[in-house]
Amino acid sequence: TQLLEQSPQFLSIQEGENLTVYCNSSSVFSSLQWYRQEPGEGPVLLVTVVTGGEVKKLKRLTFQFGDARKDSSLHITAAQPGDTGLYLCAGASNTDKLIFGTGTRLQVFP
Amino acid sequence: NAGVTQTPKFQVLKTGQSMTLQCAQDMNHEYMSWYRQDPGMGLRLIHYSVGAGITDQGEVPNGYNVSRSTTEDFPLRLLSAAPSQTSVYFCASSGYNEQYFGPGTRLTVT
Numbered sequence: 001t002q003l004l005e006q007s008p009q010f011l012s013i014q015e016g017e018n019l020t021v022y023c024n025s026s027s028v029f030s031s032l033q034w035y036r037q038e039p040g041e042g043p044v045l046l047v048t049v050v051t052g053g054e055v056k057k058l059k060r061l062t063f064q065f066g067d068a069r070k071d072s073s074l075h076i077t078a079a080q081p082g083d084t085g086l087y088l089c090a091g092a093s094n095t096d097k098l099i100f101g102t103g104t105r106l107q108v109f110p
Numbered sequence: 111n112a113g114v115t116q117t118p119k120f121q122v123l124k125t126g127q128s129m130t131l132q133c134a135q136d137m138n139h140e141y142m143s144w145y146r147q148d149p150g151m152g153l154r155l156i157h158y159s160v161g162a163g164i165t166d167q168g169e170v171p172n173g174y175n176v177s178r179s180t181t182e183d184f185p186l187r188l189l190s191a192a193p194s195q196t197s198v199y200f201c202a203s204s205g206y207n208e209q210y211f212g213p214g215t216r217l218t219v220t
Contacts, residue, residue: 004152031207042114042200042211043153050207088152090209097168098209100145100153 003027004091004101012107013079021074021104023089029099030092032065032072037086037103079108112136114203116212123191123219131186131215133201141204142184143168144176146197147214153200159184191219 004025013019023032031050035043047056049065049072056063060083062075072089089101117132135142143158145168155168159178173195175187188195196219201212 009150033207033209040214042202042214044211045208048207090153092207097155097158098143102150102152 004089004099006087006089006101006104008104009102010105010107012109015080015108015110016078017108019076019079019106021076021087021106022071023073023091023101024071025091025099026070027091027093028069030069032069033090033092033098034063034072034074035088035090037088043086043088076106079106081108081110084108114201114210114212116199116201116215118215119213120216121218123188123217125192125219127191129188129191131188131199131201131217133184133186133212134182135184135201135203135210136182137203137205137210138181139203139205139210140181142178143202143204144174144184144186145200145202146170146195147200148197156186156199188217191217193219195219 007022033048034046037043047063052067052069054065060077064073084107087104090098114135140161144156145153147153154170156174157176159165162178162181165176178184199215202209
């Protein structure tokens with residue numbers, strides 16, 4: 001069974017701080033996705049990374065896929081209250097089924 | 111273009127009752143899936159479909175049935191509800207490397 005572990009599980013920070021969320025597995029994935037979910041809503045796709053070592057930037061968010069395609073990180077620069085939410089990573093296997101991590105709940109205080 | 115729609119938004123069932131959660135998408139995607147989300151466990155795949163007339167089991171299929179008679183609709187049926195099925199249910203529709211989630215159905219089984 002493929003597992004994706006996210007860390008930290010919870011993160012509370014002040015506005016303006018930087019943070020990194022990690023997503024780790026012992027399995028290789030063909031691609032990895034990051035989602036953000038707000039209370040009462042479904043997850044919303046932020047980015048898909050496909051190539052080992054790939055780095056993608058989305059405004060203040062930087063996503064990296066590990067060289068071996070087993071892990072990924074999400075770095076947020078100068079966090080804002082609007083970044084508050086549940087961040088989920090999800091890995092796609094060669095069967096195209098997505099395996100989701102357990103999530104990182106981020107709270108950014110003004 | 112409504113994306114993925116789910117009904118109902120909330121539902122309370124008694125143990126042993128049956129019901130159907132509705133899901134529809136208007137993006138002409140072949141791949142659709144159902145997940146349940148429980149605290150601390152991320153999203154777990156219940157059933158999925160790669161096209162009309164084709165369905166398959168995910169990680170946690172017991173107690174649930176699905177059918178896919180059209181590309182647009184993918185209902186999830188609970189045959190005999192149990193308290194362990196209390197959860198938030200998300201339907202998703204996927205194009206290449208992009209997955210879109212519905213707003214979710216919060217189900218409580220008493």
